[in-house]
Amino acid sequence: MAELITYREAVTRAIAQEMRRDGSVVFLGEDIAAAGGVFKTTKGLLEEFGPTRVRDTPISEEAIIGAAMGAAMTGMRPIAEIMFSDFFATCWDLIAVEIAKARYMTAGQVTVPLVIRTANGGGLRFGAQHSQAVENWAMMIPGLKVVAPSTAADLIGLFAASVRDEDPVVFLEQKSLYPVKSEVPDGELVDELGTAKVVRPGDDITIVALAAMVPRALEAAEQLQQDRGISAEVIDVRSLVPLDTRTILDSVSRTTRLATVEENPRLCGWGAEIVSIVGEECFWDLDGPLTRITTPHVPLPSSDSLEDLTLPSVERIVESVAKALG
């Protein structure tokens, strides 16, 4: 059996699944308990698990992440919410300099099993300070795992895997996906980090996408097939760290072409790393230029007409892929 649920409902279900299973899982953040979350992703958790395990905090991101880290070091498995991923900047020391390095600096004496979940990315007209796609910030720090699901089922399964992982995981929920429904099987879902998924098979080019860019890539692939007879394979990366390069390299070896679709701004976006790996390890299989489709290197504007110009659109993906194929 399966049912259609929203990406938003999947968040609640994922947290509840893990809190029911393991009493050491605790959840903290701003407005997550009594208010049910500003995106209504955590409704009902306070009622089910009580105020000891589901805890509202002050607007103190360093205090939130620090509390999660210290608790994780001493036997708990905290889930910390940072309301918008833009606010990572206010607690980046804790995430990048403390959490990510604790295990290494102590030669393995300290382990930090926690999940930092956050609403990431654009599409909701929130402007430059509440719309950033920061997956590349997290990806470039040794010691952080980085996960970004595109569907409700993937969200639940990857979230469960993140909570059960012994390492710190930055879990990015693309906020424009919250109202989107997709099919979720019944029962407990547990997925595996570091596994990309071929979500549409094809022969002529591999399109690698993440989070909200996956449905756009799929729609673009459909148009490319219908209008131009181009068969595009679409891969949902799902997890930037660990990175499933095997699935990507196998696909590109077969299709001989690659395009990445990234929501993060151009410079040092995650696609650059994938393009570099493919360029080094798959060079002799290639028949065309490696193409990156990204948000341009600008802050995001607020106006819907301008935001739609900056985020990679289905049309831009179609045109860029067609151009890459000559």
Add this chain to the structure above:
Amino acid sequence: MTTTEVPTDIDRDTRLALYRQVVGLRRFEERAHRLFMEGLVKGTSHLSTGMEAIAAGVAEAMRPDDLTFCTYRGHAHTLARGTPMDGVMAELLGRANGVCGGKGGSMHLTSVEHGVMGSYAIIGAHLPIANGAAWSAQLRGSGQVTVCFFGDGATNIGAFHEALNLAAVWKLPIVFVCENNLYMEYTPIGEVTAVEHPAADRAGAYGLEPIIVDGNDPDAVYLEASAAIERARAGEGPTLIEAKTYRHGGHSRADPGDYRPEEEVDAWLARDPLPMYRERLLELGIDAEELDAIEQERQDAVDAATEAAKAGPLPDPESAFTDVWADGGSSWRN
């Protein structure tokens, strides 16, 4: 602040233990400085010379399963919990037999088995983390108390204020100990702080009592810490202690600290916790021979630790690539 009368409610064994701590920490820091000047301790080092009474007094008040969070000036606090000198000295020298296998160094001393949950080198960062350990103890009902040491400079960074507020609101079993040595690195703390007592004058903002203790008096620190730890263990929430003290040396490395007025240095050197405490113990009727024996034993321990550290092997080159992840490795792709 100044404790002129001698506290009477501390037993002889505790006083001898405090003396042993202060002597050991002093000898260790003197040796660390010498090894730095000889080029054997690389990078940087921040010494607690002159400030040993605080680490000693607090550690003696802690239970073995209590937790300590230190700063980059953390040799003394790490050792005071019982971490062997050999492992700490070897870590300063970057050797494989160091407590962190040479991957932490002077600023990141950690010994989880002794309750030393790490030394953190970004000012103020570890106050929120220490809260987390205290929160965990509260959730697990373990009865553990967390002690978090930091300097006066940390009181002007945001994390200090976020952490104090959360600790108070959540009534966490934690004791914050501000070692006010009057200088934030090279600048007098008074020149950059709106209040006279950088920690104690802020306590009221978080519903806490302003507590100032003579940080050069092991007895006074021990009593104040014991009371705070008892409150925390009883579920009465956090305490913020400001311990006034003075660095005998500079901020770090070879800094001679010559930005400090001579008369100020002289006044504080006259209040050196080591000879002051020895004098007190003699006045209390403890034999000089017994104190001499403690000094000799601690000097021998430092000498042995120095030899063990110098004889220690360099880290296995492979260890540069271990322990990024909990699986022990550093792989980020398949």
